[in-house]
Amino acid sequence: IQMTQSPSSLSASIGDRVTITCRASEDISEYLNWYQQKPGKAPKLLIFDASTLERGVPSRFSGSGSGTDFSLTISSLQPEDIATYYCQQFDNLYTFGQGTKVEIK
Amino acid sequence: QVQLVQSGGGVVEPGRSLRLSCEASGFSFSAFTMHWVRHNPAKGLEWVALISDDGRTTHYPDSVNGRFTISRDNTKGTKGTLYLQMNSLRPEDTAVYYCVRDDEGFDSWGQGTQVTVSS
Numbered sequence: 699i700q701m702t703q704s705p706s707s708l709s710a711s712i713g714d715r716v717t718i719t720c721r722a723s724e725d726i727s728e729y730l731n732w733y734q735q736k737p738g739k740a741p742k743l744l745i746f747d748a749s750t751l752e753r754g755v756p757s758r759f760s761g762s763g764s765g766t767d768f769s770l771t772i773s774s775l776q777p778e779d780i781a782t783y784y785c786q787q788f789d790n791l792y793t794f795g796q797g798t799k800v801e802i803k
Numbered sequence: 804q805v806q807l808v809q810s811g812g813g814v815v816e817p818g819r820s821l822r823l824s825c826e827a828s829g830f831s832f833s834a835f836t837m838h839w840v841r842h843n844p845a846k847g848l849e850w851v852a853l854i855s856d857d858g859r860t861t862h863y864p865d866s867v868n869g870r871f872t873i874s875r876d877n878t879k880g881t882k883g884t885l886y887l888q889m890n891s892l893r894p895e896d897t898a899v900y901y902c903v904r905d906d907e908g909f910d911s912w913g914q915g916t917q918v919t920v921s922s
Contacts, residue, residue: 733848740914741901741912746907750907786850791850791853791864792838795847797847
């Protein structure tokens with residue numbers, strides 16, 4: 699299963715609403731997770747099962763979608779959100795998207 | 804708290820072997836499926852191997868199948884060790900490797916260890 703994220707990178711201002719999309723090459727129901735990775739650090743689980751917020755993750759992060767189309771939204775971008783974000787399907791083994799790098803404008 | 808402490812890694816020539824280890828503590832190790840995931844800045848994240856909680860089931864992507872072997876030691880009570888034996892290494896295996904716990908997502912990650920395959 700191929701996972702395609704868009705955009706590959708984005709630049710936004712503090713306080714902006716940011717949306718990242720992820721498309722699966724076939725129906726994966728809600729078998730999708732989202733991760734945040736900062737430079738030199740291990741990835742961090744943000745959202746599991748497409749829309750469930752992991753414990754301790756700020757509520758400005760949210761996930762939605764099912765089937766083949768999914769999105770991760772940051773409702774109000776904060777400086778600490780600068781990172782690369784990855785989607786991951788687990789319907790058939792595991793595949794990550796290519797990543798979306800979020801920068802501050 | 805959950806701790807995954809990795810060791811191993813380094814620089815190795817193409818065709819050689821390397822073994823990574825991951826010492827787990829702070830949770831009931833034998834109750835969880837575990838994985839290895841690698842990160843290459845140019846390629847992003849790639850899942851490398853899975854092993855079931857009891858060690859009886861393993862899976863690999865085509866890119867490493869037949870060259871890498873995941874295993875685990877569940878005999879230390881609540882603690883445990885995860886291994887990744889990497890044979891016939893190729894330059895494209897160069898990456899930071901992470902051991903990962905699977906609990907409704909890849910919820911806990913080791914600190915990562917660099918593997919560089921180069922002559």
